[in-house]
Amino acid sequence: MQYPQLTQKALGCFENNVPFVLFSIPGSNSITGIFQKDVHTSLPNESLEDSFIFSPFNLQQENYRIPLENSDSYNCMLNLKEEEISPQTITIDETKEDKQAHLTLVNNAIDKIQTGNIQKVVVSRKKEISLQGFQLQKLCDSLFSQNPSAFRYVWYHPKTALWCGATPEVLIKTKDNAFTTMALAGTQKIENTSIIFWGDKEKNEQQWVVDAIVDSLLDKTTALNISKTKSHIAGNLAHLRTDIKGVLNTSRYGLKKVVEALHPTPAVCGTPTKRAQDFIYKNENYDREFYTGFLGISNAEQNSTDLFVNLRCIKIDQNNATLFAGGGITKDSNAEDEWLETHNKMQTMIQVLQPLL
Numbered sequence: 025m026q027y028p029q030l031t032q033k034a035l036g037c038f039e040n041n042v043p044f045v046l047f048s049i050p051g052s053n054s055i056t057g058i059f060q061k062d063v064h065t066s067l068p069n070e071s072l073e074d075s076f077i078f079s080p081f082n083l084q085q086e087n088y089r090i091p092l093e094n095s096d097s098y099n100c101m102l103n104l105k106e107e108e109i110s111p112q113t114i115t116i117d118e119t120k121e122d123k124q125a126h127l128t129l130v131n132n133a134i135d136k137i138q139t140g141n142i143q144k145v146v147v148s149r150k151k152e153i154s155l156q157g158f159q160l161q162k163l164c165d166s167l168f169s170q171n172p173s174a175f176r177y178v179w180y181h182p183k184t185a186l187w188c189g190a191t192p193e194v195l196i197k198t199k200d201n202a203f204t205t206m207a208l209a210g211t212q213k214i215e216n217t218s219i220i221f222w223g224d225k226e227k228n229e230q231q232w233v234v235d236a237i238v239d240s241l242l243d244k245t246t247a248l249n250i251s252k253t254k255s256h257i258a259g260n261l262a263h264l265r266t267d268i269k270g271v272l273n274t275s276r277y278g279l280k281k282v283v284e285a286l287h288p289t290p291a292v293c294g295t296p297t298k299r300a301q302d303f304i305y306k307n308e309n310y311d312r313e314f315y316t317g318f319l320g321i322s323n324a325e326q327n328s329t330d331l332f333v334n335l336r337c338i339k340i341d342q343n344n345a346t347l348f349a350g351g352g353i354t355k356d357s358n359a360e361d362e363w364l365e366t367h368n369k370m371q372t373m374i375q376v377l378q379p380l381l
């Protein structure tokens with residue numbers, strides 16, 4: 025199948041309220057479409073195996089899956105021309121009220137951290153934008169011609185509305201018993217990729233993510249290997265990244281258990297997890313829904329899994345688009361800088377919406 029037929033098929037599903045997902049794995053020049061065969065599919069159990077999974081941040085809320093055995097899957101080459109990623113051409117219009125609300129949230133987080141109960145908490149916000157007229161084809165062309173090093177997707181399910189994103193963060197990849205995950209945290213806007221300096225705030229913030237991931241996997245693995253930490257470029261932003269690889273003790277732990285041990289990492293929640301989560305639910309004042317949840321495919325036949333953290337994402341419901349972004353707060357955070365960081369993160373995604381504005 026060719027790209028135009030793949031997106032036409034997606035449009036047919038979208039117009040008939042049938043779940044589908046289009047996605048491209050980082051660095052690959054192909055795109056996969058999974059189209060559910062009918063609207064009403066009853067999912068046999070809670071298992072995450074053999075489906076495309078779309079999970080919310082809060083695991084108490086419902087997750088959605090497109091079961092592979094009840095879907096048609098197609099692959100095609102992605103031969104859209106890669107667009108210039110910088111300089112950015114559209115700037116999000118921020119309001120004084122939104123800024124004030126985020127500054128207050130960040131300052132409350134810093135106060136909470138200073139009481140000594142929490143080391144780090146990730147706080148976020150959303151921003152709503154009106155579209156001129158939503159067209160799935162334009163969205164796909166724009167999304168899949170930018171950010172090729174990210175996991176890019178368009179997901180639709182009648183119960184979730186349409187979501188799309190270009191996330192830099194792997195939650196977990198597995199092949200048989202071998203796995204890879206990553207600790208990604210710390211953000212700066214890059215002007216010149218050859219010179220990136222990281223301060224202690226970012227280094228500490230990222231090290232807590234490494235420690236928490238290693239901790240949560242110790243009893244589920246028979247080998248663990250931690251890479252050197254390096255800069256990871258995601259559009260106009262750089263993050264600190266450490267890869268963690270190893271061998272899963274899958275005779276005792278299924279995918280669901282491993283995922284539940286990893287999620288939510290301190291990259292999207294904080295540390296210690298429970299206290300950070302409580303702070304988020306009490307103070308953020310909105311429902312993250314699928315932002316900072318996870319998504320991806322688990323393929324039983326290939327005995328492989330590719331799951332990503334749902335960052336740099338957009339929810340589209342008719343002509344309303346909602347952008348989401350957050351950042352990790354530590355005792356050394358500055359509220360103005362954190363506001364700017366969420367703005368810069370949203371800037372990477374607003375470029376995708378450009379043809380729809």
Ligand SMILES: C=C(O[C@H]1C=CC=C(C(=O)O)[C@@H]1O)C(=O)O
Nearest residue numbers: 209210211291335349350351352
């Ligand atoms: C929570 C987000 O980013 C996480 C991933 C990378 C860097 C982050 C940071 O610098 O705070 C966040 O932990 C987001 O992009 O909305």
